[in-house]
Amino acid sequence: MDNALYVGLSRQMVLRREMDIISNNIANLDTTGFKVESLMQKTDPQAPAMTLGGPKPVKFVTADGVARDFGQGALRRTDGEFDLAIEGQGFFRVRADDGERFTRDGRFRTDEIGRLTTQSGAPVLDDGGGEITIDPEKGPVGVSADGVVTQNGERIGKIGVVTFETLGALEKVGDNLYQNTSNLFPQPATEARLRQGMLEGSNVQAILEITRMIEVSRAYEQTAKMMDSEADLSRRSVERLGRVQ
Template identity: 35%
Template sequence: MPPLALCNSPLCGKYCLLHRRGGSGWTAYRLRIHCGSARWRSGRSIAVIRSLGRAENAMQLEQARIDVLANNLANANSVGFKQVLMRTIQPQAPVAENGRIRVPAGGNLNAPMLRQAVDTRPGPMQSTGRDTDIAIMSRGFFVVKTPDGDRYTRAGSFAVDDQKRLIVPGGGLVLGDSGPIDLGEGNFALSSDGSITVDGQAAGRLRIVDFPDATALQRQGANLFSAENMEPVTVPPAEIAVAQGHVEGSNVSPVETLIAMIQAQRAFEVQSKVLTTEDQMLDKSVNTMSRVGRG
């Protein structure tokens, strides 16, 4: 018999799903242990196991969707928050390369995956009257220096530290074209192109950057993003539009998000019922075969 490879199916311990490679490709079997011997069973038992796996994968997908939607909804009033959008990616067929089977990205040949992306659409402008609040009305992100490297945000609710530098609430330094922005003791003013003046004297310019694909930014908490495998591109001053005394609100629609959560919860419940039904059928099949084996 050809070598067997145990799969990583997280189903119950009454059975295990195996794959055997034959002349027509890979075939799934259920290996049942009875009276010290291993017997191959296929047909209905395999169909039930596959249905269990599909239902379980669907439940995991819907739970992940619910978690993301719940986080979006919780940040509906957070300054500069960008909601996460989700898209279901259908499984791809394995590809033969040099006599070997290459599994598509994700490692699962059968289960759909949930792909997440940052929704970069702007949120509504909100007037605050605070000099250190800044809203970006064009494309781009503020650059924040942190101990873990540069981070990027649209949340412009800034403050001033004890050294009179512009910072985000967590303490990261907001960067200008020449480094941290020192506001000194004077009156701070900001032009629409990001130019900064203190008591009428030029004090630098906000650094605003953008990315080839901003939807691929990784959320790092505190409304900050990191850019993996992407280099930021400085937005030219002529293309910058900022407003002092304003912040950008969250781009989450509470009503739409709540509706999506209800739909995902219902889908989860449907798959849960399928899983319960198929599990009962499998128990019945196992018990029947066990009685036949003893007979």
């Protein structure tokens, strides 16, 4: 296999990965708080497979990580007592079995002991890192724009909303949660505002993702045709060389 086929194969591998990411974006079009992702690419110079006057080095295509757009998704009204949306930059703090996690998914509920939790049961934390407990006997719950939780006029906590100096510190870990993979400490998101009875939708734009999917599909087909042409050219060259000898 010559250099052109190696380069084409590397391009196809990246395009398949990009198609997987686009498909995941479309699948999460209606996922609360989901953030659209895209594949970053780079050239990877390597020694050529053959050195008969070809370019040096040969530049292969490789994936260079996944970029995530943390832009605001549209807010929709649900009137759910424990549905919360963040307007602006920030993340809810929740506690997992192995540490703290962060999310934009505000579909909260209460568990059997009254703790405010995510849909998967992870406790939602207040601004001091403690749990928030709701007493159903005290009446409806109110949440102010700055996160203060009250019942019957009594303050029972303040929902912790934090952000990071560099959002690249966050890594997706499933269940619409992120973990901090750096040594950066979360800071209070003072500019963020909470909206009770609302949820933030995905920031995926369906038309753009479908357009990207078509472009990737066409690029894959064009690369396959180029590789077929190179393979056919090599085959015919070998056949002609055999006849000359």
